[in-house]
Amino acid sequence: MNALQALLLGIVEGITEFLPVSSTGHLILVQRVLGIEATESANSFAICIQSGAIVAVLGFYSSRFRQMLDGLAGRNNKGRQLCFYLMISLIPSILVGVSLNDLIKHYLFDLWTITLAWFAGGLFILAIPHIRSRSPSAEKGYSLNQLTWRMALLIGLVQCFAMWPGVSRSLVTISCGVILGLHLMAAVEYSFLLGMLTLTGATVYEMASSGFAIADDYSWPYLTVGFLSATFSAWITINWMIRYLNQHSLAIFGYYRIVLAMVVACWLLSLLSGS
DSSP states (O other): OOHHHHHHHHHHHHHHTTTTTOHHHHHHHHHHHHTOOOOHHHHHHHHHTTHHHHHHHHHHTHHHHHHHHHHHTTSOHHHHHHHHHHHHHHHHHHHHHHHHHHHHHHHHOSHHHHHHHHHHHHHHHHHHHHHHTTSTTTTTOBOGGGOOHHHHHHHHHHHGGGGSTTSOHHHHHHHHHHHTTBOHHHHHHHHHHHHHHHHHHHHHHHHHHHHHHHHHHHOHHHHHHHHHHHHHHHHHHHHHHHHHHTTSOSHHHHHHHHHHHHHHHHHHHHHHHHO
16 A cells, blocks of 8 residues: 555545445445455554544534533533433444454455445435334424433444445434434434444554554554545535535435445446456
């Protein structure tokens, strides 16, 4: 890997991390296109540069983060309650991630399985309005302060599906929140806050288990380039996404996923026929 490739991977990570399109799936695709070998270190590198997106979320939701810190210090009841719910949502991912990490990387970090997840996820996004219309709160939607521990647990359980690259953590957590009755913007905010904790845990785990291998294969300067480019591109993307979803639905991402899946499938088939 060279500095330009690290820069491109960081930009792709930052743009796609919080969009419901799967950042890991895009990173694996870009690595394949750039000719970067699909090794354990390459997969771990893709996960570690996600830390740049964490910094972007901390900056964008700094007031909410301060509320959570005040809650932990016993000075804000809503902040303490939100921390409690985030911990409930995080537990399933910790249990599944630690126990099945090797199996997930072995069987699901493949472009064919990713393409399938992109296509299925696109169809699911387009079906959300029909599912949502059956909810008693469909017209208004609950605020984040109306979240319950049962909602938090369900969101945490469905987040486990996002360990399959191509599914998208943002897709399943935002969609689950909306289907459970949260207002779209409340579901987006909760998804981003939960993502901050989830990505932190995943990055720490990967650095602890594969940090030296990543450094040997890619060097720390390349990790730094990937981290910085992911941070800036994630900040821009979060700002755009918040403004866009204030006026529109998630449908555009559903169409994008379906088209992307079809294009990638045709490309993979062409590679098979040419080999």
